[in-house]
Amino acid sequence: MPSLRETVLPAALGPDFRRIWPAAIISNLGDGALLAAGPLLVASITSAPAAVGAAAFVQQLPWLLFALFSGALADRLDRRTMIVAADLFRAVVLAALGVAVLVGTSPLWAIYVALFLLGTAETLADSASGALLVNAVPKDQLGKANARLYATGTLVQQLGGPPLGALLFAAGAGVPLVFDAVTFAAAAVLIARVTVRPAPVESAGTALWTEVRAGVSWLWGHVGVRTLACSILVIETVVHLVLALTRSPWVAGATMAVFGVHAVVWGIVSTTARQLATPDALMGRVNSVYLLASVGGAAIGSALGGLLAQRFGLTAPFTAAFGAMVLMTAVAWRPLRHVSVRRAAAVPD
Incomplete structure (x- = not known):
């Protein structure tokens, strides 16, 4: 009878998936916390509904502007390095914003700038993550790998993260931001340990x-x-x-x-x-x-x-x-x- 670990995380998925999956769970938990804390943060500064809606749009705007170029970079550059760099960048932005909010020196425009930067880094990380998974997991195991990523992503980000974010916000408006920064830093450490290094596509000056x-x-x-x-x-x-x-x-x-x-x-x-x-x-x-x-x-x-x-x-x-x-x-x-x-x-x- 297979062990619980083998059932949840089969060896057939490869050793790198044992780093990719926990990294996804950790970062999704931080993102889920921010789902609740982000609107609460903006609402604590202004009561205008348009301002709250604008915060969500500003974070999604980079997908309209940069998504295609981020995908091209994911094919041209080292995918693992792209994810690590994007996660560390997001950790720095979130930590800086969190500290600024905690000390009361973060105007609304600064939050919008931070959200735009986070969204931009997200286009790079997400474009590279899907591509890296294909390199790290045997092709006949991709269905099982995606099943685990999607199931835990939904549970952690949509169900577990928001209540945690609201609880942390009650302790301090900047606390969920710092928490999310820690999760991205931890995810970066895990992804940095992924051993597969697919060769970037030769661009030949294209x-x-x-x-x-x-x-x-x-x-x-x-x-x-x-x-x-x-x-x-x-x-x-x-x-x-x-x-x-x-x-x-x-x-x-x-x-x-x-x-x-x-x-x-x-x-x-x-x-x-x-x-x-x-x-x-x-x-x-x-x-x-x-x-x-x-x-x-x-x-x-x-x-x-x-x-x-x-x-x-x-x-x-x-x-x-x-x-x-x-x-x-x-x-x-x-x-x-x-x-x-x-x-x-x-x-x-």
């Missing part, structure tokens, strides 16, 4: 923008991966419909619980399929396009949702989202058949 276009062109030319980047399909469509029609908090809560399970399963399946279909030389760029569609789309959707809710009522965003998802499902269903489960070996000509 301009970064040319490499970005190559990555976008490959994704757009691959029908299945392109569709994965654009859709979440049937269950999300039903979720939007239910939320648009129901007036029961119990129904809404149960629906969101189902959607949470779906989001984890979809993330595992779609990420693994994308990783298996993408050539390693393009992994960072394809990841960045996918993240741009996800995080950047969320930033734009948040702004549009706010306008719809203000103009037509609180259920209007869900009704609009339901209509959009019906259209997306109809368009995307057939192309999803083209997602390859075979590992791509090289960049196509």
Whole structure:
């Protein structure tokens, strides 16, 4: 009978995953704490709802500005070094902001600047992390690795981190920021111990923008991966419909619980399929396009949702989202058949 450690963390996933997974858990815990503490911090400075919303947008803005270039850098540079540098940079920014908040010398604009810097570093770290995982874990074990990363990420960041962040905020407005800084520093130490060192792609003097276009062109030319980047399909469509029609908090809560399970399963399946279909030389760029569609789309959707809710009522965003998802499902269903489960070996000509 296998031991508990072998069940939770099988040796087949490789020794490097035993560093990558704990690093992800630790940093997700810090991020989850910041999910609660961040809005509380801004609200403690100003009562303007727009200012709180602007804080979230400022942190997501780098995904719209830099995501594609970060992906190109993840293919050109040492991925492990990129993650370590980004995590240490975030630790420094958070520690500085946390101390400033604790001593009462942090104006609102400084918080916005820090959030923008954190978001910029996040584009680098996340683009490189997905690519590094493919190098560190055997290809036939990617599904198991992604399952563990997504499941614990959701539990720690969405369920465990926010209550902890609120508790730490009660002790001091800057305490959750310092805590998040410590988690990033610890994650950097773990990632620095990863032994796999994939060779960076030879750029041969190629301009970064040319490499970005190559990555976008490959994704757009691959029908299945392109569709994965654009859709979440049937269950999300039903979720939007239910939320648009129901007036029961119990129904809404149960629906969101189902959607949470779906989001984890979809993330595992779609990420693994994308990783298996993408050539390693393009992994960072394809990841960045996918993240741009996800995080950047969320930033734009948040702004549009706010306008719809203000103009037509609180259920209007869900009704609009339901209509959009019906259209997306109809368009995307057939192309999803083209997602390859075979590992791509090289960049196509």
